[in-house]
Amino acid sequence: MDRGLGDRLFRFAVDTIIFLGTFKNSPEEKIVRYQLAKSSTSSGANYEEAQSGSSKPDFANKMKISLKEMRESNYWLKISKAVKFGNQMDAERLYKESTELKNILGSICSKL
Numbered sequence: 001m002d003r004g005l006g007d008r009l010f011r012f013a014v015d016t017i018i019f020l021g022t023f024k025n026s027p028e029e030k031i032v033r034y035q036l037a038k039s040s041t042s043s044g045a046n047y048e049e050a051q052s053g054s055s056k057p058d059f060a061n062k063m064k065i066s067l068k069e070m071r072e073s074n075y076w077l078k079i080s081k082a083v084k085f086g087n088q089m090d091a092e093r094l095y096k097e098s099t100e101l102k103n104i105l106g107s108i109c110s111k112l
Contacts, residue, residue, distance in 0.1 A: 009044035
């Protein structure tokens with residue numbers, strides 16, 4: 001697979017973790033911070049696992065999980081924008097990137 005996508009997923013995870021550092025400590029923000037940290041890092045991790053899949057079905061399963069996690073990241077970023085959690089310029093940029101990554105992963109999964 002394209003090494004560039006793996007790099008983008010890694011950068012997205014790192015940038016999201018940095019973005020989460022701009023959240024306050026309200027109970028609501030803690031929930032979103034936790035969920036977004038998990039999903040944003042899981043997407044790239046599952047993509048990396050897919051690259052060494054033991055079979056075509058294993059590869060397809062990991063890619064579908066990567067897509068699922070990116071869809072979840074996109075959702076939490078949408079919430080962050082709507083309720084204005086964290087730095088809003090970063091929220092918008094990350095939301096756009098998660099949408100692009102979701103579309104790329106969705107395209108890959110639709111061809112499996």
